[in-house]
Amino acid sequence: MIKQIMPLSLIVGLRFFGLFIVLPVLSIYALDMEGATPFLAGLVVGGYALTQAAFQVPFGLASDKLGRKKTLLFGLIIFIIGSVIAAMSDNIYMLLIGRFLQGAGAIGSVVSAMVADLVKEEQRAHAMAIMGGTIALSFAAAMIIAPVVGGHWGIDKLFWLTAVLSVMAIGILFTAVPQPPKIVHSYAEEESKMLEVFKDKSLTRMYITFLFHSSIMTMAFFIIPVVMTQGLTDGGFGWEKSELWKVYFPAMIFGFFAMAPAAIFGEKYGKGKQVFMISVSVIFLGFLAMGFASAAWVFVVGVVLFFIGFNMFEPLLQSFVAKFAKVHQKGAALGVANTFAYVGIFLGGLLAGWLMQHYDRATLAVVVAMISVVWFIWVATMPNPNNRGNVYLPLDIFDRERVASLTSHEAIVESYVNETENIAVVKYEKDLIDEDEIRGMLS
Numbered sequence: 227m228i229k230q231i232m233p234l235s236l237i238v239g240l241r242f243f244g245l246f247i248v249l250p251v252l253s254i255y256a257l258d259m260e261g262a263t264p265f266l267a268g269l270v271v272g273g274y275a276l277t278q279a280a281f282q283v284p285f286g287l288a289s290d291k292l293g294r295k296k297t298l299l300f301g302l303i304i305f306i307i308g309s310v311i312a313a314m315s316d317n318i319y320m321l322l323i324g325r326f327l328q329g330a331g332a333i334g335s336v337v338s339a340m341v342a343d344l345v346k347e348e349q350r351a352h353a354m355a356i357m358g359g360t361i362a363l364s365f366a367a368a369m370i371i372a373p374v375v376g377g378h379w380g381i382d383k384l385f386w387l388t389a390v391l392s393v394m395a396i397g398i399l400f401t402a403v404p405q406p407p408k409i410v411h412s413y414a415e416e417e418s419k420m421l422e423v424f425k426d427k428s429l430t431r432m433y434i435t436f437l438f439h440s441s442i443m444t445m446a447f448f449i450i451p452v453v454m455t456q457g458l459t460d461g462g463f464g465w466e467k468s469e470l471w472k473v474y475f476p477a478m479i480f481g482f483f484a485m486a487p488a489a490i491f492g493e494k495y496g497k498g499k500q501v502f503m504i505s506v507s508v509i510f511l512g513f514l515a516m517g518f519a520s521a522a523w524v525f526v527v528g529v530v531l532f533f534i535g536f537n538m539f540e541p542l543l544q545s546f547v548a549k550f551a552k553v554h555q556k557g558a559a560l561g562v563a564n565t566f567a568y569v570g571i572f573l574g575g576l577l578a579g580w581l582m583q584h585y586d587r588a589t590l591a592v593v594v595a596m597i598s599v600v601w602f603i604w605v606a607t608m609p610n611p612n613n614r615g616n617v618y619l620p621l622d623i624f625d626r627e628r629v630a631s632l633t634s635h636e637a638i639v640e641s642y643v644n645e646t647e648n649i650a651v652v653k654y655e656k657d658l659i660d661e662d663e664i665r666g667m668l669s
Contacts, residue, residue, distance in 0.1 A: 230344045231353045233402035237298070237395045238337050239360040241305060244388030245274065245328065246368035248381070255381040259318040266318050272575050273322065274329030279568035281332035286561020289336040294343065297336050298399055305331030306392045313385035324385070335561035342548035342560075344404065353545075365478075405646075423559045428550045431608040432543070433566045435502070438601045439539055440567040442509060442594055444574030446532050449516060450474075453525065453587055461586060463522040473529050481533030489541035498542055499610045503602060508535030510598040517591020549614060552640050614639060617661045619650040624668050626650055632667065635659070 248255075256267035289297040308327025315321035337357075345353045376384055423429055454473055456462020465472075488505070492498040508531050515528025544560065551559035581590045619629060621643070629650040632638045637658035643650050652664055 230404055231341060231356050233398050234337050234340060234344075235357045235360040236398055237302075237403070238334070238357055239364040240391045240395045240398075241302070241331075241333065242361050243364035243368050244305070244309065244391055246365050247371060247375075247388065248384050255376075256318060256321060259321055260316065262318040266322065270318070270321055270325050272572065274325050275568045275571040277326045277329030278332050278334075279565045279572070281330050282335050282564040282568065283558065283561040285332045286335040286339065286558045286564075289339055290558055294336055294340040295399060295403070295405070298333050298340075299396060301331040301333035301336065302392050302396050302399070303331075305333075306389050309385045309389035309392065313382045313389065315382075328388075332561075332564070335564045338544040338548070338560045338564075340403075341544075423551065423562055426550060428609050429547065429559055429562075431604065432547050432550060433563050434604060435601070435608075436543065436563045436566040437570040437573075438597065438604070439536070439543065440570030441574030441577070442513075442597065443536060444571045445578040445590065445594055446513070446516075446529075446536070448575060448578035449582070449587055449590060450529055452582065453516070454522070463525065465522070473526055476526070477529045477533035480530050481537035484534045484537045485541050488538035492542045493545070496610065496613075498546060499605060499608065501538055501542060502605045505535045505538040506598050506602045506605060508532075508538070510535075510595055510602075513591045513594040513598070517588045517594075613656050615654055615656045615661065617652045617654065617664050619652065619665075619668070621648045621650055624650060628668055632664065635667075638664075 256262055256270040285297055285301055288300075305328055308324045308329075308331065310324075311327060312321055312324025315324055341353050341357065375387065450473060451470060453462050454465045454470060456464070458464050488501050492501045512528045512531030512533075512535060515531060516525055517528075519525035519528060544563070547559055547563045577593070578590060581593060626643055629641050629643075629652065632652055633641055637655045639653040639655065641650060641652045654661075654664060
């Protein structure tokens, strides 16, 4: 599994590194541009989320129909073009075009779908945890490298570095990433249309969970640096910007180590829904601590709790969408999920900014706490994706026509053929039938 996942993780890590590396200094760079205003500078920083949201579904659909590798190549090329335009920008509008193009190379859902193709469901949370860890490391590296490179050689060099790293990602794609297996299914063209991914109530619940998750993340990243660096008279703690690593470093360490237990309990022991509920509860406590802390150490504890709760979701979110989605719609479903995530990033930033402008951090914490209560109820009432299992049937033993006929049984969710490995895969409801009964039906 490691051999299959690491190249994809590197591609995602390099791409996210390119997005992260400009964040610590981008607003300063944008404000110095010709025609810049604070609003346009803010759009430069967060506007990529809009094009990410707009193109996640088209890229997911394209990967289902045209192939994962071709779609990944196209997305990386768009990202490179955007990086080059941003690097050569001499006015705010050219920089905006570059950032929007960077976001338009929306390959996140395609990579997740490719992981779902290459890795069996029982190993998928582990694979997603590896990918999440790679993204976390790329974020940490970007926070350290950005001020050094940008300060010594100019911020435009960060965009050039991003373009070069993306070219390297294309090289990895065609030299190290294995070809996805050839899948044969019996779904009609009508069943493959976009609206189909909204008909499954379980999938829809996951989309809204993505929205909650990403919007609250943006609120956290808004409030943390603002409160820590504000003066004591303004309700902050008066830290220097250079000291923020003292907040992020322990939070990232605790959050990183929270992912493995979440993946184990969520997948191996079938407690995914319970892990989600614990995660929401920890985020709830973290925001209350951040909102009402009168001492810096209490605020830091709140940040650590938030990162723990947030990261517990990471290895399971993409995996659960892939579990609920049928084989012909994984790319589209993951595209919709990631679209909801990027919409959440945009809305979370708007809401956090508005609340902090008109009220205070305590009000923001109360609003997040109320959202978390709704989120907790939303998760508690969703079905557990671990109630579904897969049985793998070698086609040199079992007849594919008889396997296909199993879908008429109420307990069988779907069946399809992996031509590359010469096996049939049958997804079933564990509460209604077990693997031995399925094999017995074919004997």
